Amino acid sequence: MLAITEILARNPSPDLRAQLQPDWSNWMGILGNVSDSQSRIFNRICRWHAGWGRHYHDLTHLAHFFSLHQKHQLSWEQPSAFFASVFFHDAVYLPWRKDNEWRSAQLLSRYWEQLAGQRSGLHLAEQIILSTQRHQPLEDHPDIPQFLDLDLAILASDPDRYDEYALAIRKEYWMIPDRVYLPGRQAVLARFLDRPTLYFTAQFQHLWEDRARENLVREIQQLKQKATRP
Template sequence: MVSSHGSHGADDFAENEKMGLLRASWFDLAGTTPEARAACEELLGRWSEPHRRYYTLTHLWQTLDAVEEIGHEAEDIALVRYAMWFHGAVHDGRAGTDEQESAVVAERLLSLVGHSRERIDEIVRLVGLIASHRPGEDDPDGAVVCDADLSILAADPENYSEYIAAVRAEYAYLPDQTFRTARLRLLEALLERPHLFHTRFGRTHWEGSARANMRAEADRLSGDARPKY
């Protein structure tokens, strides 16, 4: 993954380089017809919206990179890649609604690119799974999509801390106590699941690190929530 190097100019260079790599990834996937190029620019524009703090080009790149790690478990890797491109096409901070509106964008742009109704419907279905991260047992493509989206949970401590900060910034309008309560509830709900990940790779390589990160975060949030005397 492309990283920034501290200065504003270097940050701009890294962002431009990331854009170039993402364009190349899209062209490999969708082709270079005028319609495909227009769809790419619209998507990159959406992922670059200034109000975003976590659902950014970095998140898109990270999830596509995760797909490359676990994509061998997918049935149709192209559908999975499309789902990752579209899963954050709309982000206004409204869980469930964002995924639904992203699916609408997917239908429109994929139709312009020339995909069949059957493939569009499947990509839209995969995008919708992001809201719950609960694919069916016999859904390898859904498992890869959900695991790629959650792969950040298994990041090294430094990157996990950056992820937490980005999520907090995404919901900066919430008071601290409200955010802590909601975040802790989410962490506890995920930790109660028998498995966070659905692919063999995810369970083998990401599960342990993700649970350790989440437990540590939950412990910090619980401590912050205790009365101060």
């Protein structure tokens, strides 16, 4: 899958790359390891996320993580795992496949020693990435639910921004016809609504839960309306 990811890769926006550079440097500083490959790997990550067909799972999505991290002054038991998970959790993103998270975790493992110089910290980052597949923590570690909450922060956007997000997701699934996409998307949103809470941490339940549920209900209604059109 890396071969396909490389084929789809494009040069990123210089502004977005520059925006993410300090966060990458912060992560490298935490790792305390210097290698010639670090800049090359950062460039590849930026190119992957600027790849053809990415309309939401792109560099803006990564930048949003770090913006939220700073805005809410979040703390992490293993900061390195947080940074690693942000940069790699969507490294492989091919909407027609069901193993993107596993392949992204494998990609992180492949590059970890070049970045960190040792294996310590890799396991938690892999578990965070794998947990994003179903948005359920795979291990009992406080960094995992907090990361998952940030990954779903977009659901609690204002209505206009949420509609942009929903449209971006539809564009990413361009290969799926409406007769399949509309009921499939409704089912995904309904499963989220069936959860006791969308967010795991008390902080983000308080800040985001109500608005996110309103947005999901509204999108389901829109999808149903589209499905009834001739």
